[in-house]
Amino acid sequence: MLNQIIFGYFAVTMISLALIVITRKNIMHSIVYMLILFFHIAGLYLFLNAEFLAAIQIIVYAGAIMVLFLFVIMLLNLREELRKSRFAITWPIGAIFVVLSAVMIIISVFGNRFANVGNVKISDIEKVGHTVAVGKLLFVEYLFPFEVASLILLVAIVGAIVLAKKEIK
Amino acid sequence: MEEYVKIVTRDRLYKDEMESLMTKFLFLEIVRGMRLTLKTMFKKPVTRRYPKEKRQAKPGFRGLHALVRNPETGNAKCVGCGLCAAMCPSKCIYIYTREGDNHEKVVERYEIEVLRCVYCSLCVEACPFQAIALTETYDYAAFSKQELFYTKDRLLKNWDDFMTEEKKKRYFESFWGPKTSFFRENESQATFKGKS
Amino acid sequence: MELLWEISIIVIKIVVVVSVVMFHVAYATYFERKVIGRMQMRMGPKEVGPLGILQPVADGIKSFFKEDIIPLNSDKPVFYLAPVISIMAAMSALAVIPFFDGFIISNINLGILFILAMSSLGAYGIVLAGWASNSKYAFLGGLRSAAQVISYEVSLGLSLVGVMLLAGSFNLNDIVEAQSSSVFGFYAIPQILGFFVFIVSAVAETNRPPFDLPEAESELVAGYFAEYSGFRFALFMAAEYIGMIIMSSLAVLCFLGGWTVPYYVLYLFPFLGAVPGVVWFILKLYACIFFYYWIRATLPRFRYDQLMALGWKLLIPLSLLNILITGIAKLII
Amino acid sequence: MVSLDWYVVLSLIIFFIGMFGFLSRRNIIMMLISIELMLNAVNISFVAYSHYIGDMAGHIMVFLIIAVAASEAAIGLALVILMVRNKETIFVDGLKELKW
Numbered sequence: 001m002l003n004q005i006i007f008g009y010f011a012v013t014m015i016s017l018a019l020i021v022i023t024r025k026n027i028m029h030s031i032v033y034m035l036i037l038f039f040h041i042a043g044l045y046l047f048l049n050a051e052f053l054a055a056i057q058i059i060v061y062a063g064a065i066m067v068l069f070l071f072v073i074m075l076l077n078l079r080e081e082l083r084k085s086r087f088a089i090t091w092p093i094g095a096i097f098v099v100l101s102a103v104m105i106i107i108s109v110f111g112n113r114f115a116n117v118g119n120v121k122i123s124d125i126e127k128v129g130h131t132v133a134v135g136k137l138l139f140v141e142y143l144f145p146f147e148v149a150s151l152i153l154l155v156a157i158v159g160a161i162v163l164a165k166k167e168i169k
Numbered sequence: 170m171e172e173y174v175k176i177v178t179r180d181r182l183y184k185d186e187m188e189s190l191m192t193k194f195l196f197l198e199i200v201r202g203m204r205l206t207l208k209t210m211f212k213k214p215v216t217r218r219y220p221k222e223k224r225q226a227k228p229g230f231r232g233l234h235a236l237v238r239n240p241e242t243g244n245a246k247c248v249g250c251g252l253c254a255a256m257c258p259s260k261c262i263y264i265y266t267r268e269g270d271n272h273e274k275v276v277e278r279y280e281i282e283v284l285r286c287v288y289c290s291l292c293v294e295a296c297p298f299q300a301i302a303l304t305e306t307y308d309y310a311a312f313s314k315q316e317l318f319y320t321k322d323r324l325l326k327n328w329d330d331f332m333t334e335e336k337k338k339r340y341f342e343s344f345w346g347p348k349t350s351f352f353r354e355n356e357s358q359a360t361f362k363g364k365s
Numbered sequence: 366m367e368l369l370w371e372i373s374i375i376v377i378k379i380v381v382v383v384s385v386v387m388f389h390v391a392y393a394t395y396f397e398r399k400v401i402g403r404m405q406m407r408m409g410p411k412e413v414g415p416l417g418i419l420q421p422v423a424d425g426i427k428s429f430f431k432e433d434i435i436p437l438n439s440d441k442p443v444f445y446l447a448p449v450i451s452i453m454a455a456m457s458a459l460a461v462i463p464f465f466d467g468f469i470i471s472n473i474n475l476g477i478l479f480i481l482a483m484s485s486l487g488a489y490g491i492v493l494a495g496w497a498s499n500s501k502y503a504f505l506g507g508l509r510s511a512a513q514v515i516s517y518e519v520s521l522g523l524s525l526v527g528v529m530l531l532a533g534s535f536n537l538n539d540i541v542e543a544q545s546s547s548v549f550g551f552y553a554i555p556q557i558l559g560f561f562v563f564i565v566s567a568v569a570e571t572n573r574p575p576f577d578l579p580e581a582e583s584e585l586v587a588g589y590f591a592e593y594s595g596f597r598f599a600l601f602m603a604a605e606y607i608g609m610i611i612m613s614s615l616a617v618l619c620f621l622g623g624w625t626v627p628y629y630v631l632y633l634f635p636f637l638g639a640v641p642g643v644v645w646f647i648l649k650l651y652a653c654i655f656f657y658y659w660i661r662a663t664l665p666r667f668r669y670d671q672l673m674a675l676g677w678k679l680l681i682p683l684s685l686l687n688i689l690i691t692g693i694a695k696l697i698i
Numbered sequence: 699m700v701s702l703d704w705y706v707v708l709s710l711i712i713f714f715i716g717m718f719g720f721l722s723r724r725n726i727i728m729m730l731i732s733i734e735l736m737l738n739a740v741n742i743s744f745v746a747y748s749h750y751i752g753d754m755a756g757h758i759m760v761f762l763i764i765a766v767a768a769s770e771a772a773i774g775l776a777l778v779i780l781m782v783r784n785k786e787t788i789f790v791d792g793l794k795e796l797k798w
Contacts, residue, residue: 007700011708018712018735022719027727028443028496034731035489041738048749053760055478057741059522060764063485064515065734065771070492071511072775073727074504076782087722088791094721102714109706118753125754129474131535134757142758149765156769163776199664206404206663214408 006047014040025086027073031066038062049122052131226305231288233306234281234319235327237299245325246300249276253292253301261285262292279321284314304331378470382459390606391421396651397658404662431595436499439592443497448593448600451490455607458483462614463538465624465642476537477529480615481522484570487608488514491572491579491589494601498592506588509669510572510579516676517569517576523684524562527691528552528619541623550627553620555694558687560620562680564656567612569676571605573657575664576672583666613653614646621649705746713739724789726781730774737767 017037024030038061045054088094125133138146191197217224226232237246249266261282269275292301304327311317319327395410395417402409410417435444461476463469473479488510495507529535531552532543544551553560569576580588590601617623624642631638667675716735723729741760748756778788785792 003700007704011704014708015711015715018715021735022715022723022728022732026440027725027731028440028493030728030731032443032446032493034734037735038738041742044742045745048745050745050749050757050760051473051475052478053741053745053757055475055482056761056764058482059478059485060768061734061738063482063488063518065768067485067488067492067511067515068771068775069727069731070489070496071508071515072778074492074496074508074511076779076788088724091722094718097721098714098718101717102710106710109710110703118751118755120752120754122749122752130757131474133754134761137754138758138761142755145758145762149762152769153765156772160772160776163773164779202663203659206659209406210400210403212406214403215406216408218408218411 010040010044010047014044023086028070031069031073035062035066038066049125050130052134223308226307228305230305230307231290231303233304233309233327233331234283234286234292234324235302235304235332236279236321236324237302238325238328245276245279245321246298247276247279248298248300249274249279250297252295252297256291256295258289258291259285259287276321279324281319281324283309283317283319302328302332304328305336306331375470378468379460382464382470383456386459386607386610387603389610390603391425393606393609393654394424394602395421396654397661400655400658401662404659425599428599429596433595433597434592436592438499440497440499443493444592445597447490447494447497448590448597448604449490450493451487451604452600452607454483454486454490455604455611458611459607461537462611463541463618463623464614465646468643469538472536472538475535477525477535477540477615477619480611481518481525484521484608484611485514485518487604490601490604494593495579495589498589500592502586502591503589506579506581506585506591510589513569513572513576513578513672513676516673517566517680520562520676520680520684521566521570523681523688524559524566525615525619526684527556527559527687530688530691530695531555537618537623541618541625544622545625545628550625550629551620551622556620556687556691558683558690560616562684562687563616563620565675566680567616568657568660569672571608571612573605573609574661575666577666578669578672581666609654609657610650613650613657616653617646617649621653623649702746702750705750706743709739709743709746712736712742724791726778726788726790727775729790730771730778733770733774734767737763 014037017033017040021030021033021037024033038057042054042057045051045057120133238244239246249264251264251266254260254262254264263278263280263282264276265278266274267277288303290303293299293303306327309317398420399409399417410420413419413423435441458480460470461473461479463472491510491514492507495503495505495510498504528540531547532540534540534543547555549555572579578588579585580590585591590598593601624646626637626640626645713736716732716739719732719735720729723732741763744756744759744763748754781793782788
C-alpha cells in the first residue's frame with residue numbers, strides 16, 4: 001500500500017511537472033521545474049534500488065547539464081520569447097504525430113512481453129552495494145561501450161569548442 | 170636608467186634559475202605572504218578605540234573656540250573692536266556692542282556659529298588683545314544646530330573648561346600669540362589694519 | 366513502534382546537528398572577523414558583549430528585522446526561491462557527514478557523491494538569484510558563478526577519486542576507518558596532490574576569496590545578492606558559511622583522518638587517546654576554516670581568465686595525474 | 699507492489715510529453731529541454747525493466763545514456779550560441795534558408 005502511494009505521488013507529480021516544463025513561456029521557469037522533475041526521477045531510481053544512478057542523475061543532469069542550459073540562457077540574455085506565442089502554428093500536426101506514435105509504441109510494448117528473465121536479484125545488489133555492482137558490470141562486461149561513451153564525450157568537447165569559439169582574426 | 174630597470178625586473182629577486190623554478194612550483198611567494206599575515210596576527214593592533222581612548226591633540230591644534238577671560242575682572246578680554254569678525258573668511262563671528270554708562274564700549278553679544286567656521290585661526294591672529302583662542306578640544310558633536318551656536322557665556326565657559334593653566338601658557342607663548350611686537354606692546358590701543 | 370523510535374531518533378539528530386551547525390555558522394562569522402582583523406592589525410568586533418562575543422547575535426537580530434526589499438522588475442517567484450535553494454542545498458549535505466564515530470544522520474553508501482551533488486546544486490541558488498534580480502551586477506555575478514562552479518566541480522570530484530580508490534568506498538564512515546588503518550594514519554600525505562587540488566577547488570566552489578568573483582565587492586558591488594536585503598541576504602550568507610563548513614569537514618574526513626588520531630601519535634602520547642573523537646573533529650574543522658580566512662587575508666582576488674586557466678589547465682591535469690599515480694600504486698601494492 | 703506496467707506507462711507518458719514539446723515549441727532551447735525529457739523517460743523505463751527482470755544491463759544503458767545526453771547538451775548549446783550569433787534569434791523559424 002505504501003509503495004503504491006509513493007509511486008502514485010511520484011507519477012502524478014512527474015507528469016504534471018513535465019507538462020509544466022513544456023508549456024512555460026519563460027525558459028528560466030521551465031528549467032526550475034525541470035530541476036524539480038530531475039529530483040523526482042532520482043527519487044524514483046532510489047525506489048527502484050539504483051542509488052548510484054540517482055546520484056549520477058543529480059550530479060550530471062541537475063549539476064552539470066541544467067547549469068549549462070542556465071549558463072547559455074544567461075549568456076544570450078534573450079527576452080524576446082516572452083512576447084511570442086508558445087507553440088508553433090503547426091502544433092496540431094505535432095499532436096497528431098505524437099498520438100500516432102503513441103499508439104504504435106504502446107501496441108509494440110504491451111503486445112510483446114519479454115521472455116528471458118535475468119538472474120540478478122535485488123538482495124545480491126544490496127549485499128555488495130549498487131555502486132560496486134554497476135562498476136563490476138561496467139568495467140568487465142561493458143568495457144567497450146564505456147570506452148565508446150568516453151570517446152563520444154571527447155568528441156563532444158572538441159566539437160563544442162570548435163562550434164562556439166569565435167574566429168580569431 | 171639602465172640600472173633602475175634592472176632592479177625592478179623579476180630576475181633580480183632570485184639567485185638563479187633553480188630558485189626561480191622552485192618559487193614557481195612550490196608557490197613560495199604565496200607561502201611567504203601567508204607567513205607574513207600569520208606573523209602580523211600576533212602583533213599588537215594599531216587601532217585606537219576612539220570614544221573610549223581619546224588621542225591627545227598635537228600642540229597647536231585648532232579646535233573649539235574660546236573667549237579669553239581676564240583674570241583680574243573675571244570678564245572677557247574682548248573689547249568689541251570687530252577685527253576678528255572683519256578678518257573671518259566665513260563670516261561666522263557676530264559682535265554687537267553698545268555704549269556703556271561711562272561712555273565706554275560694552276560687548277553685548279559675541280557669537281560664533283561653529284558650524285560655519287573653517288578653523289583658519291585668522292581671528293586669533295587678528296585680535297590685538299589675544300582675547301580669542303582656539304582650544305585643543307575636537308569632540309564637540311551635537312544633535313542640533315542650536316547646540317553649536319556659541320554665545321559669549323558659553324565661549325567664556327569653554328575657556329574655563331579647556332584652557333587649564335599650563336595649556337594656556339604654552340598655547341600663547343609658542344603658537345598663537347600675535348607675531349608682531351607692535352601689538353604686544355600697545356595693549357591699550359586697538360588699530361584696524363584692514364585687508365592688505 | 367520500532368519505526369516511530371527510529372524516526373524520533375533521526376529527528377533528534379537533525380535538530381542537534383542543525384542547531385549546532387547554525388551556532389557554529391554564527392560564530393564562524395565572528396571568528397572570521399576577529400582573525401582577519403588581527404591579520405590586518407585591527408581588532409575586529411569588540412563592542413557587543415565582552416570581547417564582542419555577542420556580535421553574531423546582534424547581526425542576526427539586525428538582519429531579521431530589516432526591510433525585505435524586492436526590486437520592481439524582478440522575477441518574483443524565482444527571486445523568493447533562490448536563497449531557499451541555496452540554503453537547502455547547503456543544509457542537506459550535512460545529513461551524510463559523520464561528526465564522530467557512529468554519529469551520522471543518514472549513513473548512506475554514496476556519501477561523497479551526495480555531498481558533491483548538493484554542492485553543485487548550490488550554484489542554482491546563485492545563478493537564479495543573479496537572473497531574477499534583473500540587475501546588471503547581480504546578473505554578471507550569476508554568470509560568473511555558473512562558469513566557475515561548472516569548471517571547479519570537475520576538479521573537486523576528480524581530486525576525491527584518489528581517496529575513493531584508496532579507501533574503496535564512497536561511504537565517509539568507511540573512508541575514515543580505512544584511513545586510521547592505513548600506513549600514515551591519514552590520506553593527506555599519500556594524496557598530497559589530491560589534497561592540494563581539493564583545497565583550491567573547495568575554495569573556488571564555495572566562492573570564497575581569492576576566488577570570490579561572483580561576489581567581488583570592488584567590481585560587482587556584492588555580485589549575485591546585490592539586490593537582496595534583510596532575511597534573504599542572511600540566508601545567502603548562512604549558505605556560504607555552511608558550504609565552508611561542509612567543504613572543511615569533507616577535507617577533514619577524506620584527507621585528515623576525521624575523528625581519529627594517527628596510531629603513531631597515540632603511541633608517542635598515549636594520554637591523547639582519552640580525548641573524545643568529536644573534539645579532534647572540531648579542532649581539525651576549525652583549522653581548515655582558519656585556513657580559509659588565512660588565505661582570504663593574504664591573497665588578492667584572481668582575474669577571471671586566470672581563474673579559468675587555473676581550473677582547466679592546472680587543477681584538472683593535476684588531479685588526473687593524481688588518479689593515475691594512485692591507481693598504479695594501488696595496482697603494485 | 700507496483701507492477702511494471704505502471705512504470706512503463708509513466709515513462710511513456712513523459713516520453714510523449716517530451717515529444718510533443720519537441721514538435722510544437724519553436725524555441726530551440728525548449729526543444730533541447732524536451733529532448734532531455736524524452737531521454738529521462740527512456741531512462742526510467744530502463745531502470746524499471748532492469749529492476750523487474752533482474753538484469754543489470756538497463757543500469758549500464760542509463761549510465762551511457764546520461765553520458766550521451768551530456769555531450770548532446772554541450773553540442774546542442776554550442777549550436778544555439780552559433781545560431782544566435784549568426785541569426786540573432788533562438789526561434790527555429792529564423793532558420794528559413796537552406797544555405798547561407
